[in-house]
Amino acid sequence: MSKVSLAKDKIKILFLEGLHQSSVDTLVAQGYTNIEFLTTSLPEEELIEKIKGVHFIGIRSRSQLTEKVFANANKLIAVGCFCIGTNQVDLDAAKEKGIVVFNAPYSNTRSVAELVLGEILLLIRGVPEKSAKAHKGIWNKSATGSFEARGKTLGIIGYGHIGTQLGILAETLGMTVNFYDIETKLTLGNASQVATMDELLATSDVITLHVPENAGTQDMIGANQFAQMKQGAIFINASRGTVVDIDALAKALESKKLAGAAIDVFPVEPKSNNEEFVSPLRGFDNVILTPHVGGSTQEAQKNIGIEVSGKLAKYSDNGSTLSAVNFPEASLPEFGGRSRLLHIHANQPGVLTKINESFAKHNINIAAQYLQTDDKLGYVVIDVETDDSKLALKELKLIPGTIKARLLH
Numbered sequence: 497m498s499k500v501s502l503a504k505d506k507i508k509i510l511f512l513e514g515l516h517q518s519s520v521d522t523l524v525a526q527g528y529t530n531i532e533f534l535t536t537s538l539p540e541e542e543l544i545e546k547i548k549g550v551h552f553i554g555i556r557s558r559s560q561l562t563e564k565v566f567a568n569a570n571k572l573i574a575v576g577c578f579c580i581g582t583n584q585v586d587l588d589a590a591k592e593k594g595i596v597v598f599n600a601p602y603s604n605t606r607s608v609a610e611l612v613l614g615e616i617l618l619l620i621r622g623v624p625e626k627s628a629k630a631h632k633g634i635w636n637k638s639a640t641g642s643f644e645a646r647g648k649t650l651g652i653i654g655y656g657h658i659g660t661q662l663g664i665l666a667e668t669l670g671m672t673v674n675f676y677d678i679e680t681k682l683t684l685g686n687a688s689q690v691a692t693m694d695e696l697l698a699t700s701d702v703i704t705l706h707v708p709e710n711a712g713t714q715d716m717i718g719a720n721q722f723a724q725m726k727q728g729a730i731f732i733n734a735s736r737g738t739v740v741d742i743d744a745l746a747k748a749l750e751s752k753k754l755a756g757a758a759i760d761v762f763p764v765e766p767k768s769n770n771e772e773f774v775s776p777l778r779g780f781d782n783v784i785l786t787p788h789v790g791g792s793t794q795e796a797q798k799n800i801g802i803e804v805s806g807k808l809a810k811y812s813d814n815g816s817t818l819s820a821v822n823f824p825e826a827s828l829p830e831f832g833g834r835s836r837l838l839h840i841h842a843n844q845p846g847v848l849t850k851i852n853e854s855f856a857k858h859n860i861n862i863a864a865q866y867l868q869t870d871d872k873l874g875y876v877v878i879d880v881e882t883d884d885s886k887l888a889l890k891e892l893k894l895i896p897g898t899i900k901a902r903l904l905h
């Protein structure tokens with residue numbers, strides 16, 4: 497058989513944003529050695545040039561994979577988001593081109609929960625302000641505005657992986673944990689779900705956000721919501737910058753409605769460590785500002801590298817799309833001595849029948865076949881004898897509705 501599948505060392509991989517070394521090691525250990533590694537994100541125009549000819553791209557939260565970028569991604573097979581959030585990727589545009597997107601849904605959960613827990617303890621004691629004063633030579637030994645976390649109420653908005661883990665940790669400090677979520681959630685520990693966000697805002701001593709960025713969460717906390725909070729409440733956002741109206745937050749701090757805040761994410765974030773951080777929140781001594789480092793621990797980054805590179809390698813090696821965020825999920829067995837073909841098509845009636853008719857016509861024996869669909873896409877995986885694979889690929893490409901057809905091996 498002449499070789500029509502791509503050798504592993506010909507598969508071009510582009511990693512942006514300084515991924516952990518484990519991301520590279522995991523792929524190299526599986527034979528994928530053609531990796532370009534950049535430490536920064538790229539502006540759209542540069543990315544458009546750079547992505548041409550790339551088969552796999554790995555990013556974190558800063559790289560914007562827009563429709564325009566995907567339109568120029570002539571060889572792209574899959575995207576690895578080496579983080580939780582996938583809002584930086586136009587998932588529909590990727591899907592329309594048959595490009596699978598993976599992420600790491602849990603690997604940095606604990607790191608964010610620990611950071612927020614630490615911030616709660618520091619803010620409730622007024623430590624950031626006292627520390628800032630001490631640095632200026634001001635000795636402010638006083639218990640005014642300084643409290644224990646024990647017995648206080650933590651209000652969590654978004655009770656998902658991070659929110660639940662934080663809730664458990666906060667309970668060990670003796671905090672009462674309430675949460676608001678648009679879904680009815682199984683509560684962990686002694687947490688209580690409240691019916692409305694207004695109720696949560698009005699009853700919490702500390703409010704922390706753990707929602708994703710989407711149309712429903714855009715500016716969900718603004719002047720109206722700050723007005724409903726308790727006088728002297730503490731506010732934390734380590735979710736996404738677009739969730740909070742940052743000018744309204746600055747006003748709530750200026751007016752002393754809030755006793756303090758910790759903010760890790762911003763509506764506009766510097767593209768690299770060389771760019772200045774500009775924000776109306778600079779200069780408040782009672783505000784902890786961190787440069788989007790909620791998930792930036794050695795443990796999280798190492799695990800994310802192994803997890804997401806592992807998913808990319810598995811998709812490349814055997815077609816598994818398990819835990820893809822924009823694609824029908826298929827968990828597939830190994831294909832032994834045969835060849836495996838992948839066929840991604842628009843989910844319209846009759847595609848599988850046409851494939852099977854075409855293979856029958858050409859006497860291509862199907863050893864195994866798997867089909868997964870969602871509202872837009874159909875994903876068929878077919879194992880055939882290696883001698884038939886080249887013809888099978890040619891026939892697959894002719895099926896109406898085909899978005900991508902590939903021979904894995």
Ligand SMILES: NC(=O)c1ccc[n+]([C@@H]2O[C@H](COP(=O)([O-])OP(=O)(O)OC[C@H]3O[C@@H](n4cnc5c(N)ncnc54)[C@H](O)[C@@H]3O)[C@@H](O)[C@H]2O)c1
Pocket residue numbers: 580581601604605608653654655656657658659676677678679706707708709712713716734735736760761788789790791792
């Ligand atoms: N600062 C960081 O470095 C960092 C690290 C990891 C994750 N994040 C952000 O944190 C977010 C949450 O992470 P997660 O793993 O807990 O996600 P998750 O998907 O497990 O949980 C999100 C929860 O928010 C709820 N939700 C969605 N819309 C809501 C709304 N309008 N009101 C109330 N609840 C709503 C969902 O039902 C879900 O329970 C991520 O989407 C990501 O953007 C930031």
Ligand SMILES: O=C(O)[C@H](O)COP(=O)(O)O
Pocket residue numbers: 556557558578579580581582604788789790791792
């Ligand atoms: O979505 C996430 O996991 C966090 O926002 C972390 O993003 P980062 O990898 O860019 O730090």
